[in-house]
Amino acid sequence: MSTIVLEHVSRWYRNVVAVNDVSMTIGPGVTGLLGPNGAGKSTLIAMMSGFLAPSTGTVTLDGEPLWRNEAVYRKIGLVPEREALFDYLTGRQFVVANAELHGLADPGAAAQASIALVEMTDAQDRTISTYSKGMRQRIKMASSLVHDPSVLLLDEPFNGMDPRQRMHLMELLRTMGAEGRTVLFSSHILEEVEQVARQIEVVVAGRHAASGDFGAIRRLMTDRPNRFVLRTDDDRTMASALLADDSVRGARLRPEGGIEIEASDFGRFSQVLPRLARDHGIRLLEVTPTDESLESVFAYLVSA
Amino acid sequence: MSVAFSTTVARIGVQSVFGRRRGVLLFVLPAVLVGLAVLVRLLVGEDELAARHTLYGLGLVVVVPLVALLATTGLLAPEIDDGSISYLLAKPISRYTIVLSKLAVAAACVVAFAVVPVLAAGLVLRTGDPAFGLGFALGALAGGLAYCALFALLSVLTRHAVVVGLIYLLIWESLLGGLLDGVRWLSVSRWSAAIAEPVADVPLVDGLGMGYALVANVVVIVLGVWLTGRRLRAFNLTGDE
Numbered sequence: 316m317s318t319i320v321l322e323h324v325s326r327w328y329r330n331v332v333a334v335n336d337v338s339m340t341i342g343p344g345v346t347g348l349l350g351p352n353g354a355g356k357s358t359l360i361a362m363m364s365g366f367l368a369p370s371t372g373t374v375t376l377d378g379e380p381l382w383r384n385e386a387v388y389r390k391i392g393l394v395p396e397r398e399a400l401f402d403y404l405t406g407r408q409f410v411v412a413n414a415e416l417h418g419l420a421d422p423g424a425a426a427q428a429s430i431a432l433v434e435m436t437d438a439q440d441r442t443i444s445t446y447s448k449g450m451r452q453r454i455k456m457a458s459s460l461v462h463d464p465s466v467l468l469l470d471e472p473f474n475g476m477d478p479r480q481r482m483h484l485m486e487l488l489r490t491m492g493a494e495g496r497t498v499l500f501s502s503h504i505l506e507e508v509e510q511v512a513r514q515i516e517v518v519v520a521g522r523h524a525a526s527g528d529f530g531a532i533r534r535l536m537t538d539r540p541n542r543f544v545l546r547t548d549d550d551r552t553m554a555s556a557l558l559a560d561d562s563v564r565g566a567r568l569r570p571e572g573g574i575e576i577e578a579s580d581f582g583r584f585s586q587v588l589p590r591l592a593r594d595h596g597i598r599l600l601e602v603t604p605t606d607e608s609l610e611s612v613f614a615y616l617v618s619a
Numbered sequence: 620m621s622v623a624f625s626t627t628v629a630r631i632g633v634q635s636v637f638g639r640r641r642g643v644l645l646f647v648l649p650a651v652l653v654g655l656a657v658l659v660r661l662l663v664g665e666d667e668l669a670a671r672h673t674l675y676g677l678g679l680v681v682v683v684p685l686v687a688l689l690a691t692t693g694l695l696a697p698e699i700d701d702g703s704i705s706y707l708l709a710k711p712i713s714r715y716t717i718v719l720s721k722l723a724v725a726a727a728c729v730v731a732f733a734v735v736p737v738l739a740a741g742l743v744l745r746t747g748d749p750a751f752g753l754g755f756a757l758g759a760l761a762g763g764l765a766y767c768a769l770f771a772l773l774s775v776l777t778r779h780a781v782v783v784g785l786i787y788l789l790i791w792e793s794l795l796g797g798l799l800d801g802v803r804w805l806s807v808s809r810w811s812a813a814i815a816e817p818v819a820d821v822p823l824v825d826g827l828g829m830g831y832a833l834v835a836n837v838v839v840i841v842l843g844v845w846l847t848g849r850r851l852r853a854f855n856l857t858g859d860e
Binding site: 361364365366367368383385386387388389391393395397399400401402403404409412413415416417418458459 | 625626627628630631634635638639701702703705706707708709710711712713714852853854855856
């Protein structure tokens with residue numbers, strides 16, 4: 316059982332802030348790191364895998380620092396997002412090499428077990444340069460699992476996988492999590508995360524925007540009034556149409572133009588709004604969430 | 620983490636050097652050197668001056684650094700560039716194990732594709748004087764090892780290690796080395812010439828003792844390995860800096 320702890324971690328590249336004051340604890344089970352592209356997910360995973368030093372704050376694995384500490388790799392299996400592998404090796408040679416580098420007693424047997432786990436036994440003797448994107452992803456998985464790590468970090472692991480491979484990997488991650496391993500994977504697709512992860516950490520624009528199980532994230536969106544500003548080509552008609560619906564608690568016409576809406580049921584509101592606009596022949600010009608604390612979460616989750 | 624030689628890193632290294640197209644160049648360079656030595660021998664006979672110019676001008680100044688550049692950057696630069704080095708680094712092994720194992724492969728390439736051909740060319744050019752070729756071979760070995768350490772450091776410092784290495788060789792070692800006398804104190808090819816001199820018994824560089832050249836060579840090798848390992852310990856996977 317291993318736990319990764321991030322405490323007030325920030326990371327900037329010159330004057331660009333990639334990760335801003337993030338604190339989170341990743342424990343046993345499957346955790347999904349959800350966020351749009353460029354949100355800082357890869358930067359966080361790089362710091363959690365000891366491949367990047369935080370500019371401020373600390374990142375530890377079971378109390379041990381990850382930066383400049385090679386010993387942590389006994390516990391960590393890493394599947395990077397980048398596709399580059401040792402293309403001139405066969406899949407089997409690659410996984411065996413990884414097993415040897417871990418100093419395993421029987422690298423051949425460990426490699427075979429790991430390759431079988433990702434269903435690559437048939438293709439293991441082909442050179443990696445001939446592999447499809449999904450096969451590369453799976454051989455990367457095999458190499459990261461070969462030493463039976465207690466922590467598995469995967470950066471966008473579902474990229475390039477076909478639906479069957481995706482289902483298989485999801486099942487594999489669930490099993491790993493159920494076995495008590497600490498599994499963290501990043502994704503920008505909400506559906507992927509909700510199917511696998513027990514715990515979800517939402518990262519938007521470098522900030523830790525929300526945390527909890529999928530139900531908690533959803534409740535965050537639905538169980539509290541959400542405020543929006545709408546701009547339409549007929550604000551008055553739009554406001555009255557929305558007020559007639561149960562999902563809207565209040566509407567106010569702004570002197571500078573636009574309508575301030577307080578929605579009580581976000582899920583229903585998001586369905587009703589376009590329908591009402593269409594029924595009344597109103598053109599929606601802008602829908603902006605104004606709830607500062609959750610704006611980013613909404614913006615992302617709605618777009619997802 | 621204890622430092623040790625890793626046969627796995629070395630094996631992958633060998634496949635990396637010869638698995639790419641530019642590995643062919645490693646065979647071309649010594650072939651050109653030996654071919655030219657044969658030509659010189661046929662055209663001018665066993666001439667000390669022609670032999671010296673060939674082994675120094677082509678062997679120590681061109682073939683040795685280029686072989687070291689090709690071998691060392693082929694071992695490190697592409698993996699760093701495409702991020703695949705993370706598969707070596709995400710392991711509980713010392714970064715110095717990785718650097719030394721890769722450098723061992725580079726050194727073996729230098730011996731096979733620079734030192735042995737220099738020795739062979741020396742024997743072709745001056746068949747009656749084996750010490751001549753042996754001296755240049757020793758110089759090639761010392762210079763080749765220093766170049767490997769230097770280019771390994773370059774590979775972890777810049778993504779354009781080959782280009783920067785070529786510019787360094789052309790501007791510093793060749794152009795300025797030929798124009799400015801003082802460059803000899805900081806020139807690997809001059810050091811290797813100074814090491815070759817007493818054994819080959821030929822004048823190559825003025826005012827540069829073998830002792831200085833040996834010490835300078837060792838300093839470059841030790842510093843290069845140390846700084847390369849240090850840099851690898853702080854390798855950023857995101858590479859955005």
